[in-house]
Amino acid sequence: MSSQKIDWRPLYKKEDWWALWLGLALFFYSLVGFFSFRDILGWVPTWKAWTDISSPVAVPNPKLVLGSPWVNLVVAWIALMLLLMGPAKLIGVRPSEWVKGFTVIYWLWWISAIIIGYKPIANAVTTEFTFTLALLISLIIGNMPKVPQWLLNSARGEWFIKTALVLLGAKILFTDWIRYGGTVLLMVLIGFPAFMFLTFPLFKLFTRNTDLSVVATAGTSICGVAAAIAAAGAINAPAIYPAMVSAAVLIFAAVELVILPWIAIGMVKAGVLSPAAAGAWMGLSVKTDGAAAASAEIVARGVGLDAPLTIGVMTKMLIDIWIGVVAFVLALIWAFFVEPRRSGGAQSARRRPSPMELWFRFPKFVLGYFFTSLAVSALIAALAGSAFAAQPNPIDAATKAVVPVVVLQGTDPFRVLLFGLTFIAIGLNTRFSLMKQYKVWNLFISFGIARIVVILIALLLVTLFFPK
Numbered sequence: 001m002s003s004q005k006i007d008w009r010p011l012y013k014k015e016d017w018w019a020l021w022l023g024l025a026l027f028f029y030s031l032v033g034f035f036s037f038r039d040i041l042g043w044v045p046t047w048k049a050w051t052d053i054s055s056p057v058a059v060p061n062p063k064l065v066l067g068s069p070w071v072n073l074v075v076a077w078i079a080l081m082l083l084l085m086g087p088a089k090l091i092g093v094r095p096s097e098w099v100k101g102f103t104v105i106y107w108l109w110w111i112s113a114i115i116i117g118y119k120p121i122a123n124a125v126t127t128e129f130t131f132t133l134a135l136l137i138s139l140i141i142g143n144m145p146k147v148p149q150w151l152l153n154s155a156r157g158e159w160f161i162k163t164a165l166v167l168l169g170a171k172i173l174f175t176d177w178i179r180y181g182g183t184v185l186l187m188v189l190i191g192f193p194a195f196m197f198l199t200f201p202l203f204k205l206f207t208r209n210t211d212l213s214v215v216a217t218a219g220t221s222i223c224g225v226a227a228a229i230a231a232a233g234a235i236n237a238p239a240i241y242p243a244m245v246s247a248a249v250l251i252f253a254a255v256e257l258v259i260l261p262w263i264a265i266g267m268v269k270a271g272v273l274s275p276a277a278a279g280a281w282m283g284l285s286v287k288t289d290g291a292a293a294a295s296a297e298i299v300a301r302g303v304g305l306d307a308p309l310t311i312g313v314m315t316k317m318l319i320d321i322w323i324g325v326v327a328f329v330l331a332l333i334w335a336f337f338v339e340p341r342r343s344g345g346a347q348s349a350r351r352r353p354s355p356m357e358l359w360f361r362f363p364k365f366v367l368g369y370f371f372t373s374l375a376v377s378a379l380i381a382a383l384a385g386s387a388f389a390a391q392p393n394p395i396d397a398a399t400k401a402v403v404p405v406v407v408l409q410g411t412d413p414f415r416v417l418l419f420g421l422t423f424i425a426i427g428l429n430t431r432f433s434l435m436k437q438y439k440v441w442n443l444f445i446s447f448g449i450a451r452i453v454v455i456l457i458a459l460l461l462v463t464l465f466f467p468k
Contacts, residue, residue, distance in 0.1 A: 015159040018087040019365040023166025027372050030170075030410025031379075039064065039405065044413035045072045047113040047130065049122040056114045060409040076417070077106050093153050101154020105428075108141075109134055109420040131298050131423050132258055138427025139254060147428070157425030158225075161290035164418035165313060166368035167411040168293075172310050173399075174377035180311055184280065187465045188318045191284050194457060195221035199450040206446035210338075211237040214330065216245050216443060220450045223320045224249040224287035226363070230323050234331040235338070244440050247431070248447040253291040254430045257423075260285065260455070261295045265302035275299075277466035279308030283315025284458040290422040292316045297419055311466070317366055324362045328355070376406060 011017050026041075033040035042061030050056045059065045059072050066072050081102045088098045112134035116122060141147065196217050203213035211232075218231035225246045232242040264281055267273035273281070282295035296312025380402050384394035391397040 012090050014364075015091050015156060016162065016364045018091060019159055019162030019166060020368040022084070022087065023163045023365065023368045024371070026163075026167060026414055027170055027368075027375070027411055030406045031375075033410060034402065034405045039409055041411075041413065042409040043072055044076050044417070045069060046413045046416055047117050049119045050114075050117050051119045056117060057110075060413055073110060077103070080414075080417070081106070088154070088156070091156075091159070093156070094150075097150035097153050100148075101151045104151055105155060105421055105424045108137060108424050109417075112137060112424075113420065131294055131420070134420060134423040135254065135257055135427045138424045139430055140427075142428040142430055143432055152428060155425035155428040157290045157422045157429060158288075160418045160425060161293055161422040162363075162365035164415045164422065165289065165293060165317070166365055166372060167415040167418070168309075168313055169369035169372035170376045170407050170411045171306070171403075171415075172314065172373045173380065174374065176310055176314070177373070180276070180314060183465050184311065184314050185318050187280065187284070187461055188315060188322075191458060191461050192221050192319055192322065195454050198453055198457070202450055202453070203443075203446050206442045211235055212241050212244075212443065215241045216248070216447060216450070218326060218330075219245040219249050220287060220447060220454055222287075222323055222326060223289065223316075223363075224253065226289075226320075227287075227323050227326070230327040231330055234327040235334040244443055245447075248444055249287055250426070250430045251432060251444075252447060252451050253286060253288045254426060256286050256451070256455075257291045257295055257426070261298035261302065264295075264299045264308075268299070268303045271468065273463065274466050274468050275303050275305045275307045276311050277462040277468075278303065279310065279312035280315050280462040280466055281312075281458055282308070283312040283319070284462060285455045286316075287454075288426075289316060289320070290426050294419060294423055294426075313369075317369055320363045321366055324359070372411075376402060379406075 030041055033042075039061045043059060043064035043066065045057040045059055048056075048058035055069050057069045057073060059069055064072075066075060081099065084102065085095055085098050088102075089095055093101070113130045116130040116133055142152075199220055200213055200217040203216045204210065207213055207216070214235055215228050215232045215237055219225065219228035219242075221227070225242075228242045228245040228249065231237070232239070232245075260282065264273065264278040268275055268278050278299045279296050282299060283292050286292040286295050293309075293313050293316060296309045296316075299312070300306055300309035380395065380398045383398035383401060388394040388397040388401070
C-alpha cells in the first residue's frame with residue numbers, strides 16, 4: 001500500500017501560516033506581561049494629535065518612553081524589522097531587500113501619521129485621514145516608473161493585515177460573538193451567494209468567457225484575490241485569468257478604500273445608518289482583507305466607536321471561511337459536468353477534488369483570530385469566577401483588569417501599526433498600468449459595474465440586519 005508523505009512546507013513557507021504564528025506569538029507575549037505583572041509591550045508607539053514635534057507619537061505606557069518618543073519609533077522599527085525578517089525570507093523576500101523595503105514602508109506610514117497628527121490638521125480632517133493619506137502617498141509612489149522590485153517584494157499587505165487580524169481577535173470578546181455573530185453569519189450566507197448569482201451573468205455578458213466569468217465572480221463576491229486564485233485553481237483556468245481579476249480587485253479596492261468609509265461615516269452622522277451597519281457594510285462590500293479591515297477601522301475612528309471595526313472584521317472573517325467550500329463546489333461542477341461536456345462526454349482526466357481541499361483553501365489566520373478572541377474571553381471569565389467573584393459586577397471588573405494590559409498596551413499598538421503598513425503596501429501594489437497591460441477593458445468595465453451592484457446590495461442587507 002503506497003502512502004503519500006505530508007507536505008509540511010506550507011507551515012513555514014506561506015504568508016497565511018506566518019500571520020497565524022506571528023500573531024499568536026505577539027498575543028502570548030502580551031499574556032506573559034499580564035501574568036508577570038509587567039508591561040512588556042507598552043513601549044510600542046501609536047499615533048496621537050500633537051503640537052510639539054519632540055513628542056509626535058503616543059507611548060501607551062508613559063513610564064516606558066525611552067528618553068524620547070522618537071527613540072521608541074526607532075526601536076519599534078528595528079524590532080519589527082528583525083522580528084519579521086526570518087519569516088520574510090522563508091516566504092521569498094531576501095534579507096537585503098527586506099531591510100530596505102520594510103524601512104521605506106515603516107517610515108512612509110509614520111510620516112503620514114505625523115503629518116495628519118499635527119493638531120491643526122487633525123482638527124480639520126480628523127486623525128483617521130492618516131490611512132487615506134498613507135494610501136494616496138503609496139499609490140503615487142507605486143505608479144511611478146521603475147519602482148524598485150525590493151520595495152514591491154517587501155510590500156506584503158496581506159501578510160501584515162492577516163497578522164493584525166489575529167491580534168484584533170483579542171479585542172473582540174465572546175460577548176460580541178453572542179451579540180452579533182448569528183446576525184452577521186445569516187447576513188453573510190444571504191449576501192455572498194446573492195452577489196455570485198447576480199454578478200456572474202454580468203461578467204458572462206461582457207467577457208463571453210465562462211471560466212473568466214467564474215474567476216471574476218469569485219473575486220468580487222467572496223474575498224478578492226484569494227477567491228479569484230482559488231476559483232481559478234478549482235476549474236483549471238489559465239493563469240492569466242486570476243492575474244487579470246487580481247489587478248481589478250486591487251485597483252477597485254484602493255478606490256473603495258478612499259471613498260466608501262467616508263460615505264459610511266457621513267451616513268452614520270446623518271442618522272441614515274447605524275454604526276454597526278456601517279461596519280458590516282465595509283466587511284460585506286470591500287473584497288480584500290486589508291482594505292475591508294482598514295475601511296472598518298476608518299469608520300470606527302470616524303464615528304468614535306469600536307462597533308464598526310468589530311462587526312466589519314467579523315463580517316469579513318465569516319465571508320473568508322467559505323472560500324474553501326466555494327472552490328470545492330466549483331471543482332466538483334467542473335470535474336463532473338463542465339469538462340465532460342466540453343470533451344464530448346469523455347471522462348475527464350483531471351484529479352477529482354478531495355474533501356481535504358476544504359482545509360487547504362481555508363484561511364489559516366482566521367484560526368488565530370478566533371483563538372485570541374476565545375482566549376481573552378476565557379481569561380476574563382476565569383478571573384470573574386475567582387479573583388473578582390466578590391465584586392458587584394465580576395465580568396466588568398475582570399475586563400478592566402485584563403483588557404488594558406493584554407489589549408490596549410499589549411496587542412493594540414502592534415495591530416494599529418500593522419494596519420498602517422497594510423495601507424502603504426496596498427498602494428505600492430496597485431498598478432493602474434495593469435489595465436493597459438492586460439488590455440481587458442471589458443473585464444474592468446464589468447468589474448466596476450459588479451462592484452456597484454455588490455456595494456448597493458450590501459448596503460440594503462446591512463440596513464435590514466442592523467437597523468437604526
